[in-house]
Amino acid sequence: MVDARFHSRTGPYRLDLLAALVEADIVGGQGDLLLDDVAPLSTAQAGDIAFFDNRLYLEVFKSSQSSACVARPDAVSHAPAGMALLVCDNPYFAYALIAEKFYPPPIPTAAIHPTATIARDAELGAQCRVDAGAVIGAGAVLGAGCSIGPHAVIGSGVEMGAGCSIGAHVRIQYALLGSGVVVHPGVSIGQDGFGFATKAGRHHRVPQLGRVVIGDDVDIGANTTIDRGSGPDTVIGQGCMIDNLVQIGHNVVLGKGCVIVAQTGISGSTKLGDYVMVGGQAGLTGHLTIGSGAQVAAQSGVMRDVSAGEVVAGSPCVPVRHWHRQTVAVARLAEASRTKTPKSKTLKSKPPRARPQRS
């Protein structure tokens, strides 16, 4: 049950209204069934609607107490008795719309907090919200309906389109943002790229003369860092979803709709096409080209270009099928060596420390 301290529910809604909303077929239920809330399959009760989209949870689905559930056609035969189904091809997307129906995103009240520091020549569109302590620099331009969180710092000259949501303690410099961009707390955008030239043992900083250019509807996770370009820009294409603690180096270009999972690092000047998916903790070295639709598995180390649609894994990365073969081959090799090797020898290499280190 959703905690009313944090989330305000609307409803109840009829099943047929929800079916129409998500363009699903009703199976095993009446259109006038009233639903009060969304809930996970495992804890849903009478009056709830859940979703089933991951086969891992088949047993949970079979025994769920939920009154209704969004599910794929092939789930119908597994549904528990009495559960009404909304059948469609993309249950997770349908759930997103239904959850949003019950819990519409709160619209920030337009207000400028008295402790905010806003430059005289900054331009704020209609209905903006600026929270306590936020700082908006000279010449910054905000579209209508932007929300600037507590203590966020919007640097001089930064521009953003309408409806952007900037979290607490975000800092943005040297950047242009489209509309509907969501920046979660603690993000650093636009600081110097990691560029320096070394001479006679001294690292000399190289002026970073570019910007960060961010398309519409981009979502940037907490504590992520995006450096500005060194001359060219760093570019984040429309609709990209970037998770927490990601590092994006100077001059990186992301196409449209890329998905970058947490703790991934993309080195300077690497270019991704559209809809590239990068798993968590992957690392891409600099100056690479990653084609549209490519997929990079979690923890991969990418040191070469990746073709459009290619799926790679491992460090250094190889096509995912090769990576599976390598994994199996190494396991077999180790197993074979076991019978041949006296035990003392296998202990020569030092194990990694799972334990934290002490002084």
Place this chain on the structure above:
Amino acid sequence: MVDARFHSRTGPYRLDLLAALVEADIVGGQGDLLLDDVAPLSTAQAGDIAFFDNRLYLEVFKSSQSSACVARPDAVSHAPAGMALLVCDNPYFAYALIAEKFYPPPIPTAAIHPTATIARDAELGAQCRVDAGAVIGAGAVLGAGCSIGPHAVIGSGVEMGAGCSIGAHVRIQYALLGSGVVVHPGVSIGQDGFGFATKAGRHHRVPQLGRVVIGDDVDIGANTTIDRGSGPDTVIGQGCMIDNLVQIGHNVVLGKGCVIVAQTGISGSTKLGDYVMVGGQAGLTGHLTIGSGAQVAAQSGVMRDVSAGEVVAGSPCVPVRHWHRQTVAVARLAEASRTKTPKSKTLKSKPPRARPQRS
């Protein structure tokens, strides 16, 4: 010698008082020996007490100038002449108590800074401290003796028990904290989990309707991120120690006393039992179950469930003994191939770049 600008010392203390404090036996010293300070073995001088708990530092121990030292029974025969020992089974724990005796943690002065922004209906317990610029939202509830650092942002409805210490620039939303929770600077708690559904090339955000629920005495390292649940809660069990720059996804559940070393990432809906240890930079994919007492080595890639007490290493992870075998087997294979392979061929794969990338 500890820098008095930063740390206030008490004492001196008699050796027998310290022995009683930590329930240790005095060996080779007089109970009335006066000790002025704690110090590392390598730099300790007359009047200091050190600890010896890591065999790596045996030679340092043997030649240490420290007047006294906490050590295990098997260290007695290696002690330098004239060093008084406090002998016990857990010298590091004993050292912790002794160091705390000399340097009791400062008790924050209760005070509300005039620049703090506190909602009228927020409830603060007795003796709270709220530093410059801190923001406390509507309906937030703080137990007695909490300390809220400069510019920290406590969101609407957030509750925390007594004696919590919240660092500078921390942001907490949609969360309930127990007592004695320490949150180091720059932490992001409770932002949206990384959940979206994709249709027709558009990533649609899925409402994240859960919370973050944190048990008593949890310690959360600087710049770590913990996303709130998507419907279920994200749960951090009592007494967990979480290091810096860790990523914890939505719906993750940590049991009691888990230790998560820096830069580890735990993907959505993965569940850890009690006292699980995860080394630095490890990655766990989503929807896994990790049993109590399991250990995950640093940099492991965990893509499968791990049994209670199991120790795993590698990416993809295998039991640590297998990982050792794999490491040795691959090294031998490479060595064997060396004699057979013309040098030019071994250079085909491109080396990783240790150097930063330039534009």
Place this chain on the structure above:
Amino acid sequence: MVDARFHSRTGPYRLDLLAALVEADIVGGQGDLLLDDVAPLSTAQAGDIAFFDNRLYLEVFKSSQSSACVARPDAVSHAPAGMALLVCDNPYFAYALIAEKFYPPPIPTAAIHPTATIARDAELGAQCRVDAGAVIGAGAVLGAGCSIGPHAVIGSGVEMGAGCSIGAHVRIQYALLGSGVVVHPGVSIGQDGFGFATKAGRHHRVPQLGRVVIGDDVDIGANTTIDRGSGPDTVIGQGCMIDNLVQIGHNVVLGKGCVIVAQTGISGSTKLGDYVMVGGQAGLTGHLTIGSGAQVAAQSGVMRDVSAGEVVAGSPCVPVRHWHRQTVAVARLAEASRTKTPKSKTLKSKPPRARPQRS
């Protein structure tokens, strides 16, 4: 073309003036050629000066429209007709100086923002700038010309030399900084190291009694974390360049001029010599010694000492030449097994998830 909203250009400058500045020879151009701006090779136009230092971009160089270019001697024969060259051995360094000539770093206006909170006994040198909301604690000492960004928090007793630049939302505790230190936004310096002793299932925090000592001209990237020492200090040597999201544990010592690329983690008490280079996402366990001039490849897992000048790669790390051999040997082994192995068997191990996890 550089965006004038963000960067203020000076000039134009004569080619011979720039040649003298960087001690280069003019080849194929007149000394009185007037240059208006710097630009990347790929987008440079008439009036611009670019640089060519990475063979990857040879084709771009050959067809560049730039009026002038800094390049190595061996590039002369590839230069397009009509391009003036400044020939020298370190074009990137020369470019840095030229870019700085056109775009001198802005000198922050000395001013104390009225919303800053500065302790009465804090000492600020001449010409300091303190931005909105910044907090400077009791007894802190700042050298002349320091710039403290919006909402930055400088803890009690912290000292820094002249000309330090501290970014927005930086927090610094228990630390002494040299002169000319640049700390990018969101950095956490001086919080407790990850030290605790466990007894009877309870993790007990160990007082962290050291400091962080940072040398002159160090550069620290956004959202990086540096823990203070547990008794000894954490030390960052003069001229080190540290990228974003790096974790540096307690008691770590970095020599002079080390380069630590993004998302690397260095565990407690590990010591690096001078000019060590560590690639991105590398992990070093605790209590190691890494010799001067050593290089650690990206994503390496370092669990042993590394000699001065040694180059290592892999996890666990091995000399880079061995790592190449291992990579090739494993690929061949997998390829060989392919012909022998029925396909169904190779699919046994589960692939990593490039896709984000859902609840």
